[in-house]
Amino acid sequence: MTDAQSPRRAQADAARAETMDQALTWLIELDIADAETHGRFLEWLDADPSHREVFASAEAVWHSQPVFDAAALLAARKKHSAG
Template sequence: MSKNGKQAPYALAQQVLNDPAMDQALTWLIELETATAQQQQAFLAWLEQNPANLAAFDKAEAIWSSQSVRDAASSPKPR
């Protein structure tokens, strides 16, 4: 964990790799951007399958919306 109490990117990546619910939650975050009604129903069913799914999705959504992700997305890319 870093000094400000947030996980370092490497630690977060390791957590995702070791947590199937978190991996699925990140996939859902992307898929929900253009989800059909059928996909939305599948997402809701996935949330109801296991309380860990909801917790993982909430965490993935918070990470995805975090300032550090926005900063990384807007930083200049090396050529």
């Protein structure tokens, strides 16, 4: 399906996936981060422009109102179906 893609493109995709994986790790880790861990996060954020961009896109969704609302809906539905 995408076999026409250049190796360079594939490499960029892999790099972005790696950055996204790191961003998600941080997003999870920051829930319990103390000041020191937070410092390391800021270093990571500053290490490459793509880090900031990818992290911002992930955080915007994960901390958005629709995600919170979806969790509330899901919990209400499960409670209801559990009787």
